Structure formats: structure tokens, C-alpha cells
Amino acid sequence: MRPRLLDRLLASEDHPVRAYATRVAGKWGTRLAKPLARLRQRAGDEYQRVRLEAAVAATYVPQAESVEVVMQVWAGERDRFLDYAIGTSARALQPYWDHALRDGKLDFAGHTERADFLRKLRGTPPKRASEGEQLYNMACMACHQPEGKGLPGVYPPLAGSEWVSGDPERLVKVILHGLTGPITVAGQKYGTGNAVPMPAMGGLSDHQIAAVLSYIRKEFGQEAAAVSAEAVKKIRTGTAGRDKPWTADELR
Known part of the structure; x- marks a missing residue:
């Protein structure tokens, strides 16, 4: 998919289209310039469906800053499905953000409650999944x-x-x-x-x-x-x- 077309789909007035484009932006994350900038736009979307896709899509971009997208989603209105996706995505990204959080390299623009959430998550043993x-x-x-x-x-x-x-x-x-x-x-x-x-x-x-x-x-x-x-x-x-x-x- 061409980046310009993807950007148009991400800005679509139709939220199912934005949701699907957000998923693609994640899966194409390693091939796109500034993929997290695209995901951050949709992490604050008015529709929870789009925000859920942003949280999951962030896991395809293997770097510490990806968890900032997940926590941006966490800061908005949530239901139990979104909470589950946030927890799963944050866990998947933990190998990348763990040391960065310890070293103070992730400050979440002063939103200390987001860092607190990750510290609590880090201290909770994950369920072993098949x-x-x-x-x-x-x-x-x-x-x-x-x-x-x-x-x-x-x-x-x-x-x-x-x-x-x-x-x-x-x-x-x-x-x-x-x-x-x-x-x-x-x-x-x-x-x-x-x-x-x-x-x-x-x-x-x-x-x-x-x-x-x-x-x-x-x-x-x-x-x-x-x-x-x-x-x-x-x-x-x-x-x-x-x-x-x-x-x-x-x-x-």
C-alpha cells in the first residue's frame, strides 16, 4: 500500500476504514517512515474500535516508544475489551520499554499515571498462554x-x-x-x-x-x-x- 493512500484512509470519515487502515499501518510499521506518528493520530480517535486497532498495531513496531501509543489509548474512554487489548499490547512490548522506563527515557509528556500503570504491570506475573x-x-x-x-x-x-x-x-x-x-x-x-x-x-x-x-x-x-x-x-x-x-x- 502506498503511504499517501494509507494516510488518506487513516483520515477517512468512515471509522471502519480508519480502523482497518490503522491495522495496516501497524503491520507495515517497519516499512513506513514515522509509523508511530500515524498510530498516535488514531490512538486518540473518537471511536474505541479505532483506538483498539492503534493499541494492537503498536506491537508491530518493535521499539520502546511504541508503548506510548498504547498508553495514549489507555488514557481515553475504555471498556473491558479495550482494557484487554491494552494489557496484551503493553505486555508484548515490555522487552522494548522495560529498560527505557527504568532509565527514565519514557516520561509520557508528564503523564506520570501512565508510567505508574506500566510499573504495576511489570510487577504482575503474566498468565502463561498457549x-x-x-x-x-x-x-x-x-x-x-x-x-x-x-x-x-x-x-x-x-x-x-x-x-x-x-x-x-x-x-x-x-x-x-x-x-x-x-x-x-x-x-x-x-x-x-x-x-x-x-x-x-x-x-x-x-x-x-x-x-x-x-x-x-x-x-x-x-x-x-x-x-x-x-x-x-x-x-x-x-x-x-x-x-x-x-x-x-x-x-x-
């Missing part, structure tokens, strides 16, 4: 939320979803190539209008895809069977010529 949970938190949680409930009318839930508990081949295909267009989950329609499509994540290894899918199939009240890396490899090989996202109709 590989599948870690991947979910990094790649899926921003849209599907900590409890897998999604966002009404925008991002479909994983909890209680027949797509999650059903044939795992469909899930593997969606992860590999993405999903676009309308989809009905638990009787509710998603993906209509200007909804953001699910991006492909084929860059994940077979093992990683198996881990995250096994996690969501068990975690959100499904207790569905795990997915093996061998099954993912077979599906990846069988769909290697695919160059566009799937639609729900194709996967039925």
Missing part, C-alpha cells in the same frame, strides 16, 4: 474480541458459531486466503455494505494455523476436535492456485 492463544491475541482478537463474541453487525462471533464448530477445512481455507462478502453466523448477517473483509493469513505456518484454529474450536464453548498441521498442509497444497478470498457460498 501458542494458539498467543496467535489469537496477536492476529484475531482485534476483530473477534477477547471472548470471541465479535462486534455486532461488523465482525462475526466465533463463540457459538457453526462455522467454528463445523468442518475445519472451511476455517483453514479462510485463514489461508481470506473471506469476503456476506456471511450468516448464528442467524445474523455480517459482511454487508462497506464491511472490511477478513484478510488472508497464509503467511502463518501449517503448525501455527493448526494451533490457533484448535484454540478457538475449544476455547469458545465449542469443544470441537483439534486441527492438525498435516490437515492444514494438505488443504494448503490443494488450494495453492487460489489468488482471491473465499465467499461464504463457495465454502458451504
Whole structure:
């Protein structure tokens, strides 16, 4: 994506567009000039959805100053989903900000309460997460939320979803190539209008895809069977010529 186009999307009047552009700004952070300046703009967005994306996107920029974006989000209005994203993002960035905070190199423009939050976080042992949970938190949680409930009318839930508990081949295909267009989950329609499509994540290894899918199939009240890396490899090989996202109709 071109930086000028990205900047226009970040300034869009449509907040779902700003949210998606913020995510891209993070994932492209190491290729962009001054990525944190872009994320800081959206860390103060009026919509919590956009601010959540800014907090998560900051984790893709591996430097101490990235936590300043996370703490800017923390300083605004929050709900439990945003609190979860803030805590997870701050933890992910701790190897970069820990020493900087100790050495007084992060002052948060005089907002001492932000530094206090990080000191408290540093003193609290993190919960040990499985590989599948870690991947979910990094790649899926921003849209599907900590409890897998999604966002009404925008991002479909994983909890209680027949797509999650059903044939795992469909899930593997969606992860590999993405999903676009309308989809009905638990009787509710998603993906209509200007909804953001699910991006492909084929860059994940077979093992990683198996881990995250096994996690969501068990975690959100499904207790569905795990997915093996061998099954993912077979599906990846069988769909290697695919160059566009799937639609729900194709996967039925």
C-alpha cells in the first residue's frame, strides 16, 4: 500500500476504514517512515474500535516508544475489551520499554499515571498462554474480541458459531486466503455494505494455523476436535492456485 493512500484512509470519515487502515499501518510499521506518528493520530480517535486497532498495531513496531501509543489509548474512554487489548499490547512490548522506563527515557509528556500503570504491570506475573492463544491475541482478537463474541453487525462471533464448530477445512481455507462478502453466523448477517473483509493469513505456518484454529474450536464453548498441521498442509497444497478470498457460498 502506498503511504499517501494509507494516510488518506487513516483520515477517512468512515471509522471502519480508519480502523482497518490503522491495522495496516501497524503491520507495515517497519516499512513506513514515522509509523508511530500515524498510530498516535488514531490512538486518540473518537471511536474505541479505532483506538483498539492503534493499541494492537503498536506491537508491530518493535521499539520502546511504541508503548506510548498504547498508553495514549489507555488514557481515553475504555471498556473491558479495550482494557484487554491494552494489557496484551503493553505486555508484548515490555522487552522494548522495560529498560527505557527504568532509565527514565519514557516520561509520557508528564503523564506520570501512565508510567505508574506500566510499573504495576511489570510487577504482575503474566498468565502463561498457549501458542494458539498467543496467535489469537496477536492476529484475531482485534476483530473477534477477547471472548470471541465479535462486534455486532461488523465482525462475526466465533463463540457459538457453526462455522467454528463445523468442518475445519472451511476455517483453514479462510485463514489461508481470506473471506469476503456476506456471511450468516448464528442467524445474523455480517459482511454487508462497506464491511472490511477478513484478510488472508497464509503467511502463518501449517503448525501455527493448526494451533490457533484448535484454540478457538475449544476455547469458545465449542469443544470441537483439534486441527492438525498435516490437515492444514494438505488443504494448503490443494488450494495453492487460489489468488482471491473465499465467499461464504463457495465454502458451504
